[in-house]
Amino acid sequence: MSTTKTPLALRIVGGDLPGRACGAYDDVHVAVQRGREPDGAVPGDAAEAVWEFTVDTVLAPDGTQDFRGPYVHGRRGERFLYLTWGEWPPGGTFTMFRRAKLFLDDLPATALDRGAAEGRLGLTDAHGLPLCAAVRPPRIRWTTG
Secondary structure, three states: OOOOOEEEEEEEEEEOOOOOOEOOEOOEEEEEEEOOEEEEEEEOOOOOEEEEEEEEEEEOOOOOEEEEOOOOEOOOOOOEEEEEEEEOOOOOOOEEEEEEEEEHHHOOHHHHHHOEEEEEEEOEOOOOOEOOEEEOOOOEEEEOO
16 A cells, blocks of 8 residues: 555535524534544634645555545545534533534545545534534535635
């Protein structure tokens, strides 16, 4: 297996946030998950949430591209990013209550060639709650610059 890492710049843009108080939750925030921790938390009543970070791509033993790095979760062939939702009261700690998975195999093929991709999605589900579970196109729209 190749150990050559190629960086892939990702930008995730979330709109239509559900609000700071939603369902049974108060002080709602959303973040991209880095390892086990929230990174770049945005209040649930913000106009927009934007995260920019880099993941690495490497050549897998079967010749396909694989993804690596602290933002990447899941098994090879099923890699994804987490958007994590939690309550985060002033002076308190982030307590996760749900997550959404953004699958990296949904990236356009040109993303690897260009070294960058942007995903745009709404962050409120059909019930007015924070978006969770598997998020796949067309719910997320991936583009390359």
